[in-house]
Amino acid sequence: MQTVVLAAGEGTRMRPLTDRLPKPMLPVAGEPLVGHCIEGAIAAGASRVVVVVGYEAETVRESLSSREWPVPVEFVVQTEQRGTADAVRAAREALRDGPFAVLNGDVLYDDSLRELFESGPAVGSFRVDDPGSYGVLETEGDRVHGVVEKPDDPPSELVNAGAYVFPEAALPWLDVEESDRGELELTDVLQRTCESFDVTAVPFDRWLDVGRPWELLAANEWKLSEADGRLAGEVSPDADLRGHVTVEQGATIEPGAVIEGPVYVSSGAHVGPNAYVRGATYLGPDAKVGHAVEVKNSVVMADSHVPHLTYLGDSVLGRGVNLGAGTTVANLRHDGEPVRLTVKGNRVSTERRKFGIVCGDDVKTGINSTLNAGVTLSTGATVDPGETVLRDR
Template sequence: MQAVILAAGRGTRMGPLTETMPKPMLPVADAPLVEHVADAAVEAGADELVVTVGQGAERIRAHFGATYRGVPVQFAVQRSQRGTADALAAAADHIDDAFAVLNGDSLYRGADLARLFESTPQIGAFRVDDPSQYGVLTVDGDVVTGVQEKPANPATNLVNAGVYSFPAETVDLLDVPESERGERELTDVLERVMDRADLGYAILEEWMDVGRPWELLEANERRLPGDGDPQAQDGDTAEGVHPDATISGDVVIEDGATVGPGVVIEGPVLLRSGCSVGPNAYVRGATLIGEGARVGHAVEIKNSVLMADATVGHLSYVGDSVLGRSVNLGAGTNVANLRHDGGSVRATVKGDRVSTGRRKFGVVLGPGVKTGIQTGINAGVTLSAGARTEPGEMIRRDR
């Protein structure tokens, strides 16, 4: 079965992290998000990948090349962002057999997709505690009879996970009119599919939409430390690790990473090639230290993502945060990451303050942010790409 991966979105909800990087290429453990999608598809038995691309197309093309894990890869370009049905239509010329459709910014398991691939048409369903915020499936036995968008009284706890398997002739049904929000939606294509045949469903054990910065953090919590064999674990010493460092838990230290004396690392943690930690630093929780990133003397990093070439200067604290590429935190920069009233931290998405659903959440720093020494940043603050702070500033609002 062919697998079409929709990876052309701009990722505006993930801003400012996507100002210089396409969302599907944001890091989740040891691979970009879209690679995890491709892995699940290949493990489920896909014999060809068709990747729709838009913003950052060349970067995605270069990452995959002509084949991935022995499976041919083709690319289709979505010229403008006009919805999921339009993205699939962009790939129509490459489709010549039964096919699956996967979002390039979601986490799946290969075993789940294998069940979805067994027959067409099918939709991936996922059980949630509060289905009222999703597209909810109404079912009759093994057949889906409808999809209700955010109903007040959901008929089931099964929601649309945005992953499908279709017969080849479905490409003739993609020319649907624009929805109220001005997009051509795959959910409208589903109605046409159901008019022609019974739509089955496969229940997924894992599905996660990675659309906002705290969801990128959660995706890393799920996937860290990565698929590689640990090079330093439970006290073992790997090349580049000082003998006076203490390593425990599930920790992967890639070739070319260095760990200085007095460093304590408590997994799950992944140190990518070329990064450096310490001396006397403390890294804990589900933490990714990206390629070329630098963690200085007496720094504590807890449950965070540091993208490539980020630097956290000495005597600093970063917790439950996402730092974009080439961020540079001056010495003594401290991030707040906890609401003491028990409520959830709120953060900005496309201009609106929304709940992250997390009592502990720090900051989102866009690429190239630089802070002056002894800067304090409040929980839930977002700094846009290239933002600056003055020494000793307390940042309570987005900048």
């Protein structure tokens, strides 16, 4: 099954993490988000993969090209991000005769991808309690008759999971008209396919659209829970590693450190003496966790430092962040309600009782600073020593 993977978008809802890094390249359990999508496609039977790149295209291309894949992986460029149908249209010349699959490179899919590939024409579906905020499938049994975007009265609880198998006949149908949103929508191609073919709804038991910062935490929780763990780096015999812990070659774990998996420690990362790392935590390349620091259920990207006597919980740090010694991150509201976060200018619920902060690249906090739950620090933001930050900066 030739497979198109869409990885051209910027990911504006994920800002500030995507100010300099395309969303498909955000780290999930030791590899980029889009890498998990490609691996899943290959496991499901992809014979070749065409990756559509756009925003920060070379970053995506260089990262994926550095790996040895068991099937050909090619790249095409969507010069202007005009929608999902336009993205697939950019790949049209690279496609050969026969059906083709389309996957979103910022989505995690379970093993049902194989059934999807074998059932084409088909669309992946996922059952949710609040389908009105998604594209909802109109179904009869396992047949799909169409899709309705964000309806007030959803026709089903099955939402479009952004995974498709189209017949070859759908290639000319990619030349769609602009939608009301001003985009060229792949769902219009799906609608026409449903009118011409029997399209099967293939359910996913587990599915995650990684669009907002707390969903990056959820993605790492998912993939880290599946990792067996391996120890290739330098681990002190006086360190205490429990559960599934991966320590890559070139990483260092100092005496007295306690690490409770699932945890991933990348090459060049350093966990200092008497540090406590727990929960589904990812430490990126050359990240540093200092003496007597606690890091819980967090993503700490490349070259970021969490120095001594600091607490970081349920948070996402971009690259090159430095938390001053004694920085404390709150991750719980006193009223017990889910923590809210700013997404594209609006405060929205993370649906998480515990959530800390989001830091863009190169954020610096002074010593003994305190950061409130749900605070976002933009790229390059600074915090003074001893300051308490209650609002976004």
